[in-house]
Amino acid sequence: MRQICSLCVLLAISLTTARAADVTGHWHVTITAPEGTVTGVASFKQSGHTVTGWVGPSENDPIPITGVVKGNKLTLTTHPQPGRTVAFAQCEVTVSGAEMSGTIDTDKGTIKFVKSAPQ
Numbered sequence: 001m002r003q004i005c006s007l008c009v010l011l012a013i014s015l016t017t018a019r020a021a022d023v024t025g026h027w028h029v030t031i032t033a034p035e036g037t038v039t040g041v042a043s044f045k046q047s048g049h050t051v052t053g054w055v056g057p058s059e060n061d062p063i064p065i066t067g068v069v070k071g072n073k074l075t076l077t078t079h080p081q082p083g084r085t086v087a088f089a090q091c092e093v094t095v096s097g098a099e100m101s102g103t104i105d106t107d108k109g110t111i112k113f114v115k116s117a118p119q
Contacts, residue, residue, distance in 0.1 A: 004024060008083070011030045012025050012059060014048055015061075015094075019089050020048075020049055020069045020075070021069055021071070021072050021095035022031065022046055022069065022100070023046050023051055023067075023074055023100070024044055024045055024046045025043070025044065025097060025116075026041065026042070026043050026115070027041065027042040027043070027044070027113040027115055028040075028041060028094075028113070028114045029042050029055060029111065029112070030111070030112045030114075031088065031104060031109060031110070032112075033087075033104070033109030033110075033113075037102050038057075038087055039057075040055060040056055040058070040087075041055070041056065041058060041059060041060075041114060042054065042055075042056075042065075042076055043066070044053040044065075049066070049068055049069050050067075050068065050069075050071065050112065051066065051067035051069060051074065051076070052065070052066055052067075052089065053065055055076070055078065060079050063078050063079070063080050063084070063085060064070050064078070064079045064080075064099075065077060065078050065079065065085055072094055072095045072096070073094060073111065074092070074094075074095055074100060074102075075090065075091070075092050076077065076092075076093075077089065078090070083103055087104065087110065088104035088105050088108070088109075089105055090105060090106075091103065091104045091105070091111050093111060093113065098114065098115035099112065099114050099115070100113040101113070101115065
């Protein structure tokens with residue numbers, strides 16, 4: 001009986017532990033803020049819960065990013081060159097298959113990523 005209870009507990013834990021989403025790939029990006037809408041592209045590589053890559057107006061103008069995935073939530077931080085402006089310093093999105101959406105800099109606007117084929 002003790003073994004059955006232990007097995008049930010382990011099964012319950014494994015079912016409730018969320019598997020981290022995989023955000024590796026190329027993405028179309030749309031940022032909407034009070035000033036207007038900006039579009040761009042991004043490319044991410046994920047290793048475990050750690051995400052690296054870039055986001056920018058084009059592949060020729062990338063801004064490095066780092067991020068962390070926890071379950072279906074992704075938090076990204078930009079790392080622009082000195083003197084360079086960016087649309088956001090940090091964003092938090094919810095991953096749902098081939099789309100991610102959330103907020104930039106807590107409440108300054110929204111961001112949406114749609115997975116795309118590599119260019």
